[in-house]
Amino acid sequence: MKAVVQDRYGSADTLEFRDIDQPVPAADEVLVRVHAASVNAYDWHYMHGDPKLARAVFGLSRPKARVRGRDFAGRVEAVGSGVTGLKPGDEVYGEADGAFAEFVCAKDGMVGPKPANLTFEQAAAIPLAGNTALIGLRDVARVQPGQAVLVNGASGGVGTFAVQLAKAYGAEVTAVCSTRNVDLVRSLGADHVIDYTREDFTRSGRRHDVVLDLVGNHSLAGFRRAVAPTGALVLSGGGVYEGGSLVGPMGLFFKRQLVAPFARQRLLELSARQTKATLAALCELAESGKMTPVVERTYPLSEAAEAIRYLEVEHARAKIVVTV
Known part of the structure; x- marks a missing residue:
């Protein structure tokens, strides 16, 4: 073959x-x-x-x-x-x-x-991207209706699913992306869009109940500034980056492990294993039109x-x- x-x-x-x-x-x-x-x-x-x-x-x-x-x-x-x-x-x-x-x-x-x-x-x-978004929002962050959710990297493979799923769960969604992708994430249902080339969401002063990071392009302290005092920060492995490092985006995970036991905020790590149950859940979301x-x-x-x-x-x- x-x-x-x-x-x-x-x-x-x-x-x-x-x-x-x-x-x-x-x-x-x-x-x-x-x-x-x-x-x-x-x-x-x-x-x-x-x-x-x-x-x-x-x-x-x-x-x-x-x-x-x-x-x-x-x-x-x-x-x-x-x-x-x-x-x-x-x-x-x-x-x-x-x-x-x-x-x-x-x-x-x-x-x-x-x-x-x-x-x-x-x-x-x-499968991989949809499952990552599903586990990150549904199981790790436990998103609830009415919560403010920010997706960092909203126009990527995982991000486009995350925006749609957060809306399906009844959240108010803020999407972070580049200028050329603003219209795309709006079309997926984002309530607010931040163009990262013009605004740094970690310094805007606005705080969210859930921040789902799919990029790893800020410090742990920076991400925490965007999270409500009792909110949740969910860190994934990050996307494509310059490369060549020993630990890459996993450096954020190591810092999270050191800080999490002493933080009021929930500092969480996203590990998304595929199962028949998650594939079935994603299938149902797609067939219902909640996720395309x-x-x-x-x-x-x-x-x-x-x-x-x-x-x-x-x-x-x-x-x-x-x-x-």
């Missing part, structure tokens, strides 16, 4: 489009014929092995997972002996390393029925390296999708 393969850490130039063996599903896996896969900051970090501390997970000297890509949507080709509830021909979406390929094997618990009202391209945009994926552009599988390069260089808005 055709796949986008990487044998050493580096830029998008290290990615090769070539033939490899088709994977065979284990007992607890599903083999999916991929129709579309989406690009995430996760792919950039894995490709570069950055921050370097993450190589303890990614692979010390080279990537453990040789095929890039994480999100996918497609049709079930075969199921392992221990898989129930899915059968060949089912339209599904989910997460697994190796999605930039014609076929991918995914754990049964990381695959669910595709939203019926979405195309494969739209569905492939959801925004796809900026698509690339064919043979140009997946260009898709990641675009994410890195152009700071893409919303989601970039690879079609197979």
Whole structure:
């Protein structure tokens, strides 16, 4: 089968489009014929092995997972002996390393029925980014109706979902983005928009019940200035940044661990693990019209390296999708 393969850490130039063996599903896996896969900051970090501390997970000297890509949507080709509830021909979406390929094997618990009202391209945009937004707002921050929620990085892959979900939960949403993305986040339902090229939300004097940070571009003290005295700050791993550091955006996590026990504010860390339950929740949100994926552009599988390069260089808005 055709796949986008990487044998050493580096830029998008290290990615090769070539033939490899088709994977065979284990007992607890599903083999999916991929129709579309989406690009995430996760792919950039894995490709570069950055921050370097993450190589303890990614692979010390080279990537453990040789095929890039994480999100996918497609049709079930075969199921392992221990898989129930899915059968060949089912339209599904989910997460697994190796999605930039014609076929991918995914754990049964990381695959669910595709939203019926979405195309494969739209569905492939959801799993990682949508799950991050869902867990961050629903489970970690526990957003309530009427609360003031600020999303830092509102026009990115996770951010576009977070704005929509915060509105669905009844919050008053402030979106932080660049000038070119102001109209986009407004169209997603943001009540207020801050153009970070003109205003620093950490120095505006306004405080929010929840601040969801998806960028990591301010100090912990700066973020806390934007959080109400008893509010919640939720830190994610951040997006694409200059790179080359030992800890990267995880530095904020380390500082949070030191300060959190003594803070009145809730200083929280976002770790979003995909499950069938979260895939089902995202599917319901999409089918109800409360959450619609925004796809900026698509690339064919043979140009997946260009898709990641675009994410890195152009700071893409919303989601970039690879079609197979």
